Amino acid sequence: KSKEQLYDPTESYERQHQHFIDTYVCPEDQARVSRLCQTKDVWSKIKGGNTYKISFGLLLPNGHKRHKQLQFTAIDLLRKTFLMSCIDVTNIYEEQEVAKAKLKHALELAEHANHAKTDFLSRMSHDIRTPLNGVIGMTALAREKNQDREVQGFLEKIDISSHYLLSLVNDLL
Numbered sequence: 001k002s003k004e005q006l007y008d009p010t011e012s013y014e015r016q017h018q019h020f021i022d023t024y025v026c027p028e029d030q031a032r033v034s035r036l037c038q039t040k041d042v043w044s045k046i047k048g049g050n051t052y053k054i055s056f057g058l059l060l061p062n063g064h065k066r067h068k069q070l071q072f073t074a075i076d077l078l079r080k081t082f083l084m085s086c087i088d089v090t091n092i093y094e095e096q097e098v099a100k101a102k103l104k105h106a107l108e109l110a111e112h113a114n115h116a117k118t119d120f121l122s123r124m125s126h127d128i129r130t131p132l133n134g135v136i137g138m139t140a141l142a143r144e145k146n147q148d149r150e151v152q153g154f155l156e157k158i159d160i161s162s163h164y165l166l167s168l169v170n171d172l173l
Contacts, residue, residue: 013039026057026065037070046074046082055089067093128169135162 008016021034033056035041045052052072057065067090075081139162143155 024058026059029056032056033070042072042082043074043080046072047077049074066090125169129166132162132166132169136166 017037018034021030021037025033033054036054042052054070056068056070058068059065066088069087069089071085071087073083073085075083136159139155139159143152143159146152146155
């Protein structure tokens with residue numbers, strides 16, 4: 001095996017690749033990567049000229065984790081030759097995690113603000129409707145008790161205005 005080659009051409013791809021997976025790929029990704037890197041599966045994905053990508057975690061000898069992406073591209077369809085490259089996508093993964101955390105925080109803030117708004121509107125609805133319903137109720141009682149035409153006219157205007165105001169409050173809240 002030369003220093004430029006990742007794989008020894010005298011040994012099978014599957015055996016060498018499985019050794020790489022068992023040695024370096026994070027345990028939680030090993031079964032998935034092993035299954036997705038089978039030659040028949042790779043060929044089924046790339047035979048139409050597509051690039052096939054598999055992402056996984058890679059454990060370094062020092063214990064640190066890096067995020068890698070294997071890319072498979074067909075080179076020679078007749079000889080069933082493909083190019084496999086391994087790209088470090090740790091920075092992209094970390095940026096996505098930061099963006100995801102920011103979005104999660106923004107969602108929590110929005111949910112908190114929405115809860116505060118809902119709570120405020122619920123309280124305001126109660127605080128405004130209660131005295132307004134008192135005005136409507138007292139106006140109805142006064143109309144029953146007082147038969148003076150002039151007072152009845154005033155009470156009718158109060159009743160109409162208070163119902164209109166209640167309708168506005170209901171629409172607003």
